[in-house]
Amino acid sequence: MAASRRPTLADVAREVGVSAKTVSRVLNEDGPASAQTREQVLAAVARLGFQPNLMARNIRVGGPDTTVGLVIPDLGNPFFGAVASSIEDTVRDRGLTLLMGSSADDPERERALTATFLARRVSVLMVVPSVGADHSHLKPHRSGGLPVVFLDRPGTGLATDSVVSTNRSGAHDGVAHLIAHGHRRIGFIGDLPTKLYTRRERLAGYREALREAGLPDDRSLVTNAHDQHGASAATAQLLALPDPPTALFAGNNIVALGIVTELARSHRKDVAVVAFDDVALADALEPALTVVAQDPEEIGRTAATAALSRLDGDRSRARTLTVPTRLIVRGSGERPAP
Amino acid sequence: MAASRRPTLADVAREVGVSAKTVSRVLNEDGPASAQTREQVLAAVARLGFQPNLMARNIRVGGPDTTVGLVIPDLGNPFFGAVASSIEDTVRDRGLTLLMGSSADDPERERALTATFLARRVSVLMVVPSVGADHSHLKPHRSGGLPVVFLDRPGTGLATDSVVSTNRSGAHDGVAHLIAHGHRRIGFIGDLPTKLYTRRERLAGYREALREAGLPDDRSLVTNAHDQHGASAATAQLLALPDPPTALFAGNNIVALGIVTELARSHRKDVAVVAFDDVALADALEPALTVVAQDPEEIGRTAATAALSRLDGDRSRARTLTVPTRLIVRGSGERPAP
DNA sequence: TTGTACGCGTTATCAG
DNA sequence: CTGATAACGCGTACAA
Numbered sequence: 016m017a018a019s020r021r022p023t024l025a026d027v028a029r030e031v032g033v034s035a036k037t038v039s040r041v042l043n044e045d046g047p048a049s050a051q052t053r054e055q056v057l058a059a060v061a062r063l064g065f066q067p068n069l070m071a072r073n074i075r076v077g078g079p080d081t082t083v084g085l086v087i088p089d090l091g092n093p094f095f096g097a098v099a100s101s102i103e104d105t106v107r108d109r110g111l112t113l114l115m116g117s118s119a120d121d122p123e124r125e126r127a128l129t130a131t132f133l134a135r136r137v138s139v140l141m142v143v144p145s146v147g148a149d150h151s152h153l154k155p156h157r158s159g160g161l162p163v164v165f166l167d168r169p170g171t172g173l174a175t176d177s178v179v180s181t182n183r184s185g186a187h188d189g190v191a192h193l194i195a196h197g198h199r200r201i202g203f204i205g206d207l208p209t210k211l212y213t214r215r216e217r218l219a220g221y222r223e224a225l226r227e228a229g230l231p232d233d234r235s236l237v238t239n240a241h242d243q244h245g246a247s248a249a250t251a252q253l254l255a256l257p258d259p260p261t262a263l264f265a266g267n268n269i270v271a272l273g274i275v276t277e278l279a280r281s282h283r284k285d286v287a288v289v290a291f292d293d294v295a296l297a298d299a300l301e302p303a304l305t306v307v308a309q310d311p312e313e314i315g316r317t318a319a320t321a322a323l324s325r326l327d328g329d330r331s332r333a334r335t336l337t338v339p340t341r342l343i344v345r346g347s348g349e350r351p352a353p
Numbered sequence: 354m355a356a357s358r359r360p361t362l363a364d365v366a367r368e369v370g371v372s373a374k375t376v377s378r379v380l381n382e383d384g385p386a387s388a389q390t391r392e393q394v395l396a397a398v399a400r401l402g403f404q405p406n407l408m409a410r411n412i413r414v415g416g417p418d419t420t421v422g423l424v425i426p427d428l429g430n431p432f433f434g435a436v437a438s439s440i441e442d443t444v445r446d447r448g449l450t451l452l453m454g455s456s457a458d459d460p461e462r463e464r465a466l467t468a469t470f471l472a473r474r475v476s477v478l479m480v481v482p483s484v485g486a487d488h489s490h491l492k493p494h495r496s497g498g499l500p501v502v503f504l505d506r507p508g509t510g511l512a513t514d515s516v517v518s519t520n521r522s523g524a525h526d527g528v529a530h531l532i533a534h535g536h537r538r539i540g541f542i543g544d545l546p547t548k549l550y551t552r553r554e555r556l557a558g559y560r561e562a563l564r565e566a567g568l569p570d571d572r573s574l575v576t577n578a579h580d581q582h583g584a585s586a587a588t589a590q591l592l593a594l595p596d597p598p599t600a601l602f603a604g605n606n607i608v609a610l611g612i613v614t615e616l617a618r619s620h621r622k623d624v625a626v627v628a629f630d631d632v633a634l635a636d637a638l639e640p641a642l643t644v645v646a647q648d649p650e651e652i653g654r655t656a657a658t659a660a661l662s663r664l665d666g667d668r669s670r671a672r673t674l675t676v677p678t679r680l681i682v683r684g685s686g687e688r689p690a691p
Numbered sequence: 692t693t694g695t696a697c698g699c700g701t702t703a704t705c706a707g
Numbered sequence: 708c709t710g711a712t713a714a715c716g717c718g719t720a721c722a723a
Contacts, residue, residue: 021474021497023717024717025717033694034693035716036693036694036717036718036719037694039717039718040692040693052693066468066471068412068716069469069474070412070418070474070717071699071715071717072716074406074409075699075717076717080408082452090434090435090437090438090441091434093429096428096434100428100429100455103454112452112454112466113453114420114450114451114453115451116445116451117438117441130404131407133404134404135408136359136406155402159359272633275634276634278637279637279638279639295431295610296610296613296632296635297634299610299616299634300617300634300638301638301639303617361699361700361701362701362702371709372709372711373701374702374703374709374710374711375710378702378708378709381702383702386708387709390709405700406699406700406701408700408701409700409702409715410701410702411701412700412716413702414701414702414715415716
């Protein structure tokens, strides 16, 4: 039961009585081979359970490995799960395998992950940049031909493709929707840290909408949370203000969970809510949750497609690809202001 | 702007004027090296942006690659996302990187993925087995020392570790809970295909609970769905029966979404519901959703820990590790029968 | 149709 | 302390 070495080309060759190269030829359908040897080789391959060593092959061929390195903040977040799923669907047709890791939005972990991926010579690098991360160290790789694509947020210090949602206009539309229903005091609960790109953009959209409507930008109505519980607490806090908001805008899906949960707990049915990013069960709530839906599938597909076209030699300048959001009216955002 | 070759050990060596091996020594803190050369080498490494080629290293060392191959049915399903996240957290400490792919529950895709992983000489293979897949082909690898762990469901044709939830007793408890609240006609909406392990186990738990209570096992109350929409349709269908159920048991998280959504759409507040597997926003529903919660983090951690201990030479016989479920009472399961 | 020589980038071995 | 040489498993180039 000793852990015997995995069989190699040479083992198969010896077994059949041919050269290693002949075996290689048969397996890769490369050069010609007599039906006779082909059969013998295939038989031996099956008998020994030989499987070519992909790493050895790649090192020889010299090209990049058939993998896609993907860094996301949190594998457990449904949004990123959906994005990853879509990426995989897209690159699978090219025979690429996903190499994944989560950064927890920590620049150091992100850097460690990308380093691992680069050491593995991934064909493509796709990253959701962590706050505070600098990407200028990817420059030589990028100009060396490695496609690098930023997801959800733009990177820093590197001109390359990125794919983002229409954060600003989406948030604007969501908030304008609340204003159209008579709300004048609208709370904003956003991501943490506040420097986060999506947070900034969505907040900007929120402010734009307020400004357009001639509403004051009351700082006390803008707050943050970095998880569901925090969002619940922030909700309670906003509603306890002397002059509380009559509507809330959620800066992301996790915040939305917290807001909705807190409103349900405190039986506050009078507060209007619009959330950025859709969540499961949104339409089973009472009232159903109105959202500015992102399109994670499209984000993933767009990013993967861009990366593959770079892989195919597209040398045009770096683009920022924008995936539209869509306001889905379900009820919570249409509650009239008192 | 030519895609210049990535620098190699030899390049660094030439730059400094030493041999490749010396550079290797410095980087791996292997043999001794004078402070002088060490510094020069490190400087050259930084200057050239050299990164050792992990594939080349592995091919030389011969051992398995520092990767974990993970096959799950669907990256977008929050349950599997949470499991994957937990696995990653656990193996990261060992310097292992996640190699992931989704099988869509298709045996052929599963097989293709595992083949890729094996060709990459993963250190560990973790698989959520697809329905109908046979795993006897993994036997030689497993006896060759490769840790193989099945997740969520046991595999077929291979004696190895697997990690599953207490599906049967969990479902039993959930259904018994409904019975305790007076329900005598309880609908079951399960996974598809019906051969799926989790589906069978949970259905068995459902039947056990009925039997214990002396209730008939009415086949017309047992149905299936393979996505959220299907579950909604199945819900409507069950409730349209001449003698409809007064309570529903959801066989998984996706089915739960469908049931809850359909009940909300049709304003049926009188139907009790218990779901297997927790879902986001469960406690924001009205009534909040009572669930038999799985523990995806623990499942992932348990599986990863088992795999790592095998990697460390644990040769004890294959175990089936069971992760307990927990009934979380929130409201929907406590509605009394009419 | 098949084999030989060599190289990919790295590390092990053993000599200096 | 350092270097030359071989080797890992495979593919390319060319010859037989």
